[in-house]
Amino acid sequence: MTRSHVIPNEYTYVAVLTACTRTFHFQLGRQLHAAALKTAHFESPFVANSLIALYANHASFRVALKLFHQTPNKDTASWNTLISSALHHSLYDTAFGLFRQMQTTDAFSVDDFTLSILFSASASLVEGQQVHAHAVKLGFETCLNVGNGLVGFYTKYGSIAEVESLFQGMRVRDVITWTEMVTAYMEFGLVDLALKLFVRMVEEGLELTDFSLTSAVDASGLLGDYKVCKQVHGFAVKFGFGSNACVEVALLDMYTRCGRMVDAEKMFLRWELEEFSSVAWTSMICGYARNGQPEEAISLFHVGRSGGKLIMDEVTAATMLGLCGTVGHLDMGKQIHCHVVKCGLGCNLEVGNAVVSMYFKCGSVDDAMRTFNDMPCTNVVTWNTLISGNLMHRQGDRALEIWMEMQEEGIKPDQVTFVLVISAYRQTDSNLVDDCRSLFNSMRSVYQIEPTSEHYASFISVLGHWGLLQEALETINKMPFKPSALIWRSLLEGCRLHKNAMIEKWAAQNILSLEPKDPSTFILVSNLYSASGRWDRSEMVRESMREKGFRKHPVQSWIISQKKIHTFYPRDRSHTQEKDIYRGLEILIMECLKVGYEPDTSFVLHEVEEHHKKTFLFHHSAKLAATYGILMTKPGKPVRLVKNILLCGDCHEFLKYASIVTKRDIFLRDSSGFHCFYNGQCSCKDCW
Template identity: 65%
Template sequence: MATLVQPYSSSMPASPSSSYSRLPLSPLLPQNPFFHCPLKLPPLPSRFYSASRAQFLLYPASSVSSSPSLFLSESFNCKDFPDVGDSLVEGLINLLRLSARCDDAELVRAVHAFVLKLEEETYPSNALIAAYLKLDLFSDAYNVFRGLSYPNVESYTRLISGFSKSNREDEALKLFFQMRNSGIEPNGYSFVAILTTCIRIMDLQLGLQIHAMVIKLGYLDCVFVANALMALYSKCGYYEVVPKLFAEITQRDIVSWNTVISSAVNEFMYESAFQLFRNMQAKDALRVDYFTLSSLLSACAGSTAVMEGQQVHAHAIKIGLDTNLSVNNALIGFYTKCGTLNNVVSLFERMAVRDVITWTEMVTAYMEFGLVNLALQAFGEMPEKNSFSYNALLSGFCHNGEGLKALNLFVKMVEAQIELTDFSLTSFISASSLLADYRISKQIHGFVLKFGFGSNACVEAALLDMYTRCGRMEDARKIFSRWQLEEGSSVAWTSMICGYARNGQLNEAISLVHRSQSEGKMVMDEISSSSVLGLCGTIGCQEVGKQVHCHALKLGLLSDIGVGNAVVSMYFKCWNVDDAIKMFNHMPTTNIVSWNALIAGYLLNRLGDKALGIWSNMQKKGIKPDKVTFVLIISAYRQTNLNLVDDCRNLFDSMRTVYGIEPTSEHYASFISVLGYWGLLEEAEETISKMPFEPDASVWRALLDSCKQHKNTIIGKRTAKHILSLEPRDPSTYILVSNLYSASGIWHCSEAVRENMRDKGFRKHPAQSWIISQRKIHSFYARDRSHPHVKDIYRGLEILILECLKVGYVPDTSFVLHEVEEHQKKDFLFYHGPKLAATYGLLMTKPGKSIRIVKNILLCGDCHTFLKYVSIVTKRDIFLRDSSGVHCFSNGQCSCKDHW
């Protein structure tokens, strides 16, 4: 993707303070209007030009002898030739320019040696400084500067600019302050040079002082100075200042417009970027350049504006920029997000010129489409690679869940001494988070400390997140306790809150949210607001979610698409479909994530028909689906009817042919789940056998779930073997296999699996149900007696069971997955977590008020039946969200229609 920060120096005219700066860069010819002297100078020695150079200077014929070295002789003095002094200096200046164009350090040093004999007032010092700087000979340039008795503003400016662009910012700053101390007033070019330094070191405080000086000296009307100021604020993250400054500019050029447009894109204000472009065309009628188009394509990709992106592409073709390298790179990025793989590959193959950015974009594109092998192939074919190329591959592995491959690549990067950036380290740590391996996480922590990255905020945040994902909450707390008092520690609070929720420590998570707000430790920006909203949705805490929603509205954060998507998702997960839809309809801009959130929300609340309606609406609007969209839409066919399975098959087949999206393991798992749900187990198993790549555990697990549902132990046994060979260390796999045997009454096999699991030291997270009451989460496990009101809860549940038995409830002991006596099975059933949570909710809420429960795994059949009868005897609605979606129990019926 082309960079969104355009070099503003391209708009600078030649310096008016220098007569020679107005001379053309090309060799001086007789017809040149800037040179009317009819005289000729003798040819210079051969060391002044190579065979590839033409005769490039005309010298005064009357002033020469037959000796070619006359003008280099030690006895030469301009006073001996009073009529040719100006011509000589101009000729030498053109020699210096030629040396820079031809990268000839010998030539510039020869000219330097020659002109040392001239009088200082005729000495082309600034041209020498410029020539040395262009050849990266900084010491020589500085020596010329130091030899000047009275350096002028141009001398300082050239050196400041050269140092700034060559990673010598400290020297550039010292020179600027030296210039100010000597009483020399900066000009527009000086301001651009020092602002360039501020941009490179992101020194906003100095930039603010320069801004004040610009206003004081009246240079704000200078377009290239104003452009540099806007670039400074944009680079330092103060995007809101850029349009304000832009509005104050009386004269604007294409760079001014490009800067303010790219600033809007960087702030994810895509509609503003489009409107600015329309204003540019209407007001100034400027011809767009490659940078304008690259910025607009980034906006189109970010907002999934398919039609607008295609229009930009068409405009590029119309004005002849469709062959521009930067535009083509931006187009690859756009079609990666908003097109098909065919669009991307076709564009790539038509490109006559490619660079490392092009190849890196292709690696990213293949990874985005889930084609890891093709991404690896493209990476191997790259003519050159840099750290960005490796990082693209590294993050692509993480994006596709290939944690082990990411770790192996990182090891190769270290061995090959590839530059490691913050992004490299955070991707590396994210890869270990995918594996959730305690031992690997310890090794990674040691690596980070050894190589000195431990104090980096981004890396430390990634480590904190890794610890929580590996279940190492004690280690996470240690990092958090060291970091929570530091400036800018919002990310630590956010990670810790999410970590508590991820590890089932729900009260700790909510408590930390309240503490962060009361102590003012966590700035509720777009990222933290989205994270807390996600937490509220996961827990089902609508009260806190609404507070965060109001807070985001008050701070104007709802213009951020990520925050809006988080609000939509939160309301759906908190059983509030109406507010979720209302939020979606009022979002200023949406992207494919927004539409996916809408579809997922309908599926969560078992509104599969409406989810398919959204899919139809997306097709009418021309909204391009992504991989996630197809996973969701395929899953929607579980919530419709058996007659629509053919439609599901057709959709699955059209992914590749119509939309250019290659099916991944996620898509196959979703499709297998639909077939298995409707009892088509043989077809599901056959589909797996015909997959174009090796199925992973998620695909087999989808089939095993269906086998358990339909009690098919024959296919289940074959499926279980595949899962155990792929994920021998995943405790959930053993539980699933054990439950399959238990559900089929094969108790000895079930116990053998559990015994094998215990021997290997595996343990699963226990089933947990919770309810929120009085701003506190009350969690319950099966036969849990840890609650402070346990006696009242058990007494209430016993009464509730008796009342349900009176109206027809019959305990289904087949759901007790242990070989015990019948009365013991009933005891197991009666005190499951959902029943305890429901009883506590009934005891703690007013009559007639609905009960809302969350369960972290699938609801068992007996609890499902029991809660239907509870809704009859209590005349209350009970909402329960499990891993399959939302159940709404009302008057003896469930919204899932007994299919989940």
């Protein structure tokens, strides 16, 4: 067009800028920005809004905000674009702040699109209800956009009765409305009603789009019911969407969410649409990651990148960073971080949060804090990540300092924040239970956040940790809802720590009644019987577990060595270097015994002879992984391990002595956080 000497107008700029935003052509977008300034097209609010959207998606929010302030002719759409930008960066408080600024500017009025954005930005029931009231006041409640936003909001924070009432009361509905309602039924677990409504959509002649069908497929994936997923897949094929790229990617993702990786792999292998292949590769990587197959995810990532099939966007980057954090792969996490910065994703808030989380989980606190300090903008998720990261490293006092800094910065806490901050009082150097009580009681009155089961569980855990078991019981009895198994497990922790067998038994019985089909419940009760010497009862529980076909979640420990994940199970002999590992472990055990290590066989079945008990203990997965790490790392270098469940007491003692014998720092992350073993001591102070 330009070579033909046809002068572009504002509509041309809008079209090409929109294309740049959608196809990640940020540099071309910046060139168009310069051209728009030169030709005065920037004075058009349409062009300016398209540029704000470009920078909001591919730069930091601060850049988009700066451009907004430079815009000479703002309109309502300009404000909506900026509020959407804040939402894109998960800056929910900022979005509401802009909304308030917009209201105080006489030249601009709120429209239905503004309100629909704010429903997505609402982080609590109270906040969304305020937006709802504002919509009623302005007469927008009957608008289609607002109605659809309300259905989505009450699906997240309300009840199915409220959602149904809204749906029935809407005078005008479109395919988005119906899709939101199908999703709502799925979210509330009402599968039959969701499918009936979906059939009704078809019967009433609503035109099914790839968006509506994709939403139904996504909802089925979230539900995780394989039978429902197969039905939805069959429906998609029957109505001619079987070869639609968007629907196929959604179907692939759906199968990964319900754990059917074989079906997902079949779909992935027959993928042919080159232009959508990157999305399929990302979905497959996410599927491996969420189904506990990190090695497959990492391998596919490398193949996709080397073959040019996989584009590194924010979803892929955040997924891979999360995976590196989960498995403790620090070197690969650093490489992805460098690539993120290089390809311009460093300003993306979600990716930035993933980087901070990755460094914490890999044990690199300094890198985590350095990344946080370099972030151009933060949100409540960022600060929650800082608090949880310090808790992972058992730095409760530092976590509380961050909580104070968060308030000074004016960051509004959410429900997750309070779960974390309450938990921090378990890790403080001094007893601050009074402060914890004050915080817990202020949630409702000061912050308008209703305490949930998770908040009560955290509070009970704090009381139990400091030995206030009677107060913990009284708190449970006064709860406004029935205690969950999580709450009883929190009480159980305190009972174990302070040796209160009576309350411990009561808590265990409640867990068993609430989660009778959970294998971990059977293991818990069996171990309680074993600890009290009631071996016959312990074996009866395990026999009942076997009869019901319940299997214990496999215990595994792993270590990253030579850029590979080396996984070990109890008594594992599958490793190629198993002879060296077992011989090395024998020597290490003998040396640890010489300096005071005493194997704890209290939880091994009583009918097994003592030397067999010790053999069983000596071949636990953490000991095998630690031995391999010691053999494969240079003398004096630290050994870094990960275990998928709580570290047992005997392995904990063994690693303390191993740190003396080998003169090594041994870092192990289990489900409770980090253990740093140094010269016979552990950072957890023997309380985990």
